[in-house]
Amino acid sequence: MSVLVMLFSLALIVIAGLVVDGGQQVSATRRAESAAAGAARAAAAAHASDPAGRTTLALAAGRRHLDAVPGVDGTITVTGDRVVVRTSAEASTTFLVLLGQDRVTAEARAEVILTVR
Numbered sequence: 001m002s003v004l005v006m007l008f009s010l011a012l013i014v015i016a017g018l019v020v021d022g023g024q025q026v027s028a029t030r031r032a033e034s035a036a037a038g039a040a041r042a043a044a045a046a047h048a049s050d051p052a053g054r055t056t057l058a059l060a061a062g063r064r065h066l067d068a069v070p071g072v073d074g075t076i077t078v079t080g081d082r083v084v085v086r087t088s089a090e091a092s093t094t095f096l097v098l099l100g101q102d103r104v105t106a107e108a109r110a111e112v113i114l115t116v117r
Helices: 002-049 054-067
Strands: 072-079 082-092 103-113
Touching: 002 054, 002 072, 002 082, 002 103, 054 072, 054 082
Parallel strands: none
Antiparallel strands: 072 082, 082 103
């Protein structure tokens, strides 16, 4: 009976670990996606606001947005009529650290096609 209880307890700990650390992964993904989308929107808005120097303004606006989001790193590129933002975010694990994985990483990408009116 005690072996069965031990196995059941171990199974519960593994399931709890998947739930908690999976939640951390989802949270990191949401942060990365939100930051990428926001930076792309900011870059597109800046690009549309000034006909001269559009690329410089777009890059600066996107970078300002990314810099304001804690725990998210990213890159912004403006090529022709496209702004592409790639981001990554990390989160600490609670249970996976017992298996040697102390962090989970999420990546996201947002792209905006620029049009001039």
